[in-house]
Amino acid sequence: xxxxxxxxxxxxxxxxxxxxxxxxxxxxxxxxxxxxxxxxxxxxxxxxxxxxxxxxxxxxxxxxxxxxxxxxxxxxxxxxxxxxxxxxxxxxxxxxxxxxxxxxxxxxxxxxxx
Amino acid sequence: xxxxxxxxxxxxxxxxxxxxxxxxxxxxxxxxxxxxxxxxxxxxxxxxxxxxxxxxxxxxxxxxxxxxxxxxxxxxxxxxxxxxxxxxxxxxxxxxxxxxxxxxxxxxxxxx
Numbered sequence: 001x002x003x004x005x006x007x008x009x010x011x012x013x014x015x016x017x018x019x020x021x022x023x024x025x026x027x028x029x030x031x032x033x034x035x036x037x038x039x040x041x042x043x044x045x046x047x048x049x050x051x052x053x054x055x056x057x058x059x060x061x062x063x064x065x066x067x068x069x070x071x072x073x074x075x076x077x078x079x080x081x082x083x084x085x086x087x088x089x090x091x092x093x094x095x096x097x098x099x100x101x102x103x104x105x106x107x108x109x110x111x112x113x114x
Numbered sequence: 115x116x117x118x119x120x121x122x123x124x125x126x127x128x129x130x131x132x133x134x135x136x137x138x139x140x141x142x143x144x145x146x147x148x149x150x151x152x153x154x155x156x157x158x159x160x161x162x163x164x165x166x167x168x169x170x171x172x173x174x175x176x177x178x179x180x181x182x183x184x185x186x187x188x189x190x191x192x193x194x195x196x197x198x199x200x201x202x203x204x205x206x207x208x209x210x211x212x213x214x215x216x217x218x219x220x221x222x223x224x225x226x
Contacts, residue, residue, distance in 0.1 A: 006156075034214065043116060043204050043217030044157070089157065101170050102147070102215065106156035 003027045004092050006105035013112050019077040021108050023090030026071065030092040030103075035064060035075045038087045038107070047088075048075070051095075080112045117141065118218035120205050126224045132193040135221045139186055139207030145169070146188040147215060148180055151202040163188055164210070195225045 005024045013019045023033075031052040036044035050057040050064045050073070057064050063076045077084055090105040117140035127133055139146050148160040159172035163182035174180075177195075182188045192199060202222050206215035 036217075041219070043118070043206070043219050045116070046214040046216065049214060091157075101159050101162070101172060103159065104149075104157040 002106075003030075004090055004103045004105040006088075006090055006108050008108050009106070010109040010111070013080045013110065015082055015112055015114050016079045019075075019080045019084065019110055019112065021075040021077075021088050021090075021110065023073050023075075023105055024071060025073075025092050027092070027094075027103075028071075029094040029097040031097055032093050032095040033064070033066060033073050034091045034093075034102075035062075036089045036091060036104075037084075038089060044089055077110075080110075082112050082114055085110055085112050116216040116218065118205060118207050118216050120203075120218035120221050122221060123219065124222045124224075126226065127195060128226055129195055129197060131195050131225075132191065133195065133223065135190040135192070135203055135205075135223075137188045137190070137205030137207075137218060139188070139205075140216055143207035143209055143216070144186065145208045145210060145215075146182055146186070147206040147208075148174075148188070148190050149204040149206065151204065151220075152198075152200075157204065160190070192223070197225050199223065200225045 034049040035047040038044040066073045087107040089107045093102045119138045144165045147162045149157040160174040162170040180190045202220045204220045206217045208215045
């Protein structure tokens with residue numbers, strides 16, 4: 001049972017354009033969402049998070065949007081840079097609902113071409 | 115550099131054997147998590163320890179066990195290894211539980 005889904009295994013974008021990575025979840029107990037970036041041969045790196053009390057969180061070129069009614073979140077990267085090429089994982093947990101695990105999606109491989 | 119260290123980096127062993135993976139969390143972090151990433155799969159949560167005690171359990175096989183020691187480092191023990199256990203094993207740490215987790219570089223286990 002995949003509670004966190006990233007339905008696009010890969011995404012290709014040109015440098016300078018917007019990258020939009022999507023994530024859907026099914027468990028209503030999730031109230032905290034995170035994005036991680038992973039380069040080959042390295043561990044995942046925390047990127048940005050959002051609590052369910054917000055619908056948007058911004059950090060530099062990265063913005064995460066949360067649509068609770070649709071159980072959907074997205075990560076926007078503007079402008080995209082070649083160094084952003086990596087695998088992006090969406091993750092969710094239930095910080096205040098007792099769901100004491102972090103559940104990861106299967107990842108989306110982003111390729112930003114010059 | 116996340117501050118989380120894992121040893122060894124690579125491990126090649128035969129089926130039926132037992133191995134131990136080691137993780138040292140970031141200074142000050144009390145929670146340690148173990149994850150498994152098989153080929154083309156997402157990160158599968160195995161187990162979490164908080165200040166020496168087991169806090170949460172995921173899809174961890176009975177052949178696998180873990181512990182967190184008083185100095186907060188953790189070990190993941192994998193026994194009766196099977197070919198399907200070949201994967202990347204990541205350790206992560208956080209200050210408490212469910213905060214942003216910081217991942218180590220992983221241990222690549224190959225079972226032949």
